Structures are given as C-alpha cells and as structure tokens.
Amino acid sequence: MSLFPLINQDFNRKLLLNTLENDRVANAYLFYGPEGGGHEGFALEFTAMLNCTSSNERPCGKCPSCRKMKTLEHANLQLIFPMPIKKDTSSDNKPFKSLSQSEIAEIQNIIRKKAENPYEKISIPNAKHISINFIREIKRTIYLTSPEKGWKVVIVFDAHLMTEQASNAFLKILEEPPPKSVFILTSSNPSNLIPTIQSRCQPIYFPPLSLSSLESVLSSKGITESSRRLIISLSSGDLNQAIDLSETDLTKLKESTLEILRAIAVWNIEKIYKLIWPVQGKIISKFGTQKNPV
Numbered sequence: 001m002s003l004f005p006l007i008n009q010d011f012n013r014k015l016l017l018n019t020l021e022n023d024r025v026a027n028a029y030l031f032y033g034p035e036g037g038g039h040e041g042f043a044l045e046f047t048a049m050l051n052c053t054s055s056n057e058r059p060c061g062k063c064p065s066c067r068k069m070k071t072l073e074h075a076n077l078q079l080i081f082p083m084p085i086k087k088d089t090s091s092d093n094k095p096f097k098s099l100s101q102s103e104i105a106e107i108q109n110i111i112r113k114k115a116e117n118p119y120e121k122i123s124i125p126n127a128k129h130i131s132i133n134f135i136r137e138i139k140r141t142i143y144l145t146s147p148e149k150g151w152k153v154v155i156v157f158d159a160h161l162m163t164e165q166a167s168n169a170f171l172k173i174l175e176e177p178p179p180k181s182v183f184i185l186t187s188s189n190p191s192n193l194i195p196t197i198q199s200r201c202q203p204i205y206f207p208p209l210s211l212s213s214l215e216s217v218l219s220s221k222g223i224t225e226s227s228r229r230l231i232i233s234l235s236s237g238d239l240n241q242a243i244d245l246s247e248t249d250l251t252k253l254k255e256s257t258l259e260i261l262r263a264i265a266v267w268n269i270e271k272i273y274k275l276i277w278p279v280q281g282k283i284i285s286k287f288g289t290q291k292n293p294v
C-alpha cells in the first residue's frame with residue numbers, strides 16, 4: 001500500500017522496497033525530477049517504509065510508526081526546507097528560536113498540508129535558501145539517541161537551495177554519518193548541488209507523471225474533456241500545476257494569453273508591460289527569484 005496519496009512511480013517503489021528487503025539501504029539519497037512528479041512524496045514514503053514494523057507489506061499504514069509518519073510527527077523524521085534567512089548566524093543560534101508563535105503555527109499548518117498532499121510544495125513566504133543554522137541543527141540532533149527505534153531520516157527538500165556554507169557543513173555530516181541514519185535530498189534542480197554532495201548520494205530519478213495519470217486525476221475532479229486536454233498540455237506532468245490550472249478560469253486564461261500575443265504582434269510595449277507584469281509578480285511570489293544561493 002501507499003501511506004501517502006502518491007500516483008504511480010511503481011518502478012521506484014519496487015526499487016526502494018528491494019533495497020530495504022536486501023538490507024542495502026544507502027546513507028544518502030538524491031530523489032530528483034521535475035516538480036509535481038512525486039520525488040518529495042516518495043522521500044516521505046521511503047521514510048515510512050524504513051520505520052514500519054510490519055513483517056508483511058511496508059508501509060502497512062497501521063503500526064504505531066506508520067500512524068506517526070502519516071502526520072509527519074515521527075520522532076525519527078527531521079524535515080529541512082528553505083526558510084527566510086535571519087541575520088544572526090552564530091553557531092549557538094537555534095534556527096527556530098527567532099520565530100514568532102504565529103510563524104511557528106503557520107509552518108505547522110504548511111507541514112500538515114504536506115502530509116495530506118505530498119505534491120504540495122512547502123512554501124514559506126520569503127524563504128529562498130537553506131541556511132547553515134538548519135544544518136547545524138541536524139548536527140546537534142542526528143548523533144543523539146532517538147526515543148524511537150528504527151531509522152533516523154533527515155529529508156532536505158529543495159536541497160539545491162542550500163547556501164554554500166550550508167552545503168559545506170552538510171558535506172561534513174555526510175562524510176561521517178551516524179549508524180542507522182539516512183539522508184534524503186530532494187531536488188528539481190540537482191545540478192545546482194555541489195558535486196561533492198552529489199557524489200555521496202545515490203540518485204533516484206522520478207519522471208513527470210504520465211498523461212494517463214493526470215487524465216484520471218482530472219477526470220475524478222469532474223473536469224471536462226476539452227479542459228483536461230488543455231490542462232495536460234500546459235502542465236508538463238506536474239500534478240500541482242495541473243490542479244492549479246483546473247481551479248483557474250481557463251476561458252479567461254485563453255483570452256489573456258491571446259491579448260498578450262496580439263500586443264506582442266504589434267509590439268505595443270506599454271501594453272505588453274501592463275499585461276505581463278502581474279503574471280511575473282505571481283511567478284516570483286510562487287517560485288522566488290533565480291538568484292544564486294549566497
């Protein structure tokens with residue numbers, strides 16, 4: 001069974017189960033592929049497989065470990081993701097110390113959503129990088145004894161957004177990993193990881209979802225056939241994008257696109273700027289800028 005609502009990727013599921021059954025679990029993995037293909041969700045699923053106590057199918061979804069994993073509240077699981085960088089980067093600064101109660105509540109809410117929909121990105125406002133403080137936090141905790149049996153797993157979402165300092169500190173942990181620990185880095189842009197980290201991880205590629213998978217998800221949401229065709233052609237196998245588009249007024253989207261094309265055809269700069277600027281603003285707020293990590 002699948003603990004999280006994940007689609008397909010049967011080949012990778014079997015591969016991960018085989019490594020577990022043959023006792024060939026690596027210290028570090030790089031789960032990569034285009035956004036919305038499931039590489040982040042399978043990092044969670046593999047953590048559940050590793051810690052499930054069933055002697056039959058893993059994850060079973062019923063044992064105490066699976067129940068805690070289902071809500072991402074397992075003591076053996078540590079999630080790292082981009083957070084807004086605070087000025088204080090001194091070694092004794094615990095990364096969550098400077099957050100307000102409302103910021104912590106917001107992050108908990110985002111993680112709850114991730115547990116419900118593993119395709120949903122963990123997206124914290126103004127978070128563009130993973131700073132060294134979060135890697136120091138791993139170092140502080142990964143060598144301690146866990147209250148739970150099983151594998152300690154650290155998942156670094158969007159690992160390519162680690163700063164240079166964070167990457168170097170993380171590399172040191174990978175060079176001396178504690179026993180019974182697994183690091184799973186996820187990325188849609190793995191070439192931005194430093195080569196020394198890449199070479200220490202076993203890479204597993206998660207391809208975009210097939211057209212038929214997207215087709216059946218959209219059908220189950222009651223989307224008409226003509227809209228499904230348009231959404232699938234625009235979403236490049238990204239489930240998040242397909243769902244976003246399914247909730248968009250497609251007629252309005254088509255009209256706006258035609259209006260932009262007409263303005264480009266007659267090179268009406270003022271109009272092009274007016275039409276494109278709001279779209280660009282949305283893209284930046286969703287994905288951040290393309291600036292290199294500091």
Ligand SMILES: [Zn+2]
Binds near residue numbers: 059060064
């Ligand atoms: Zn289980």
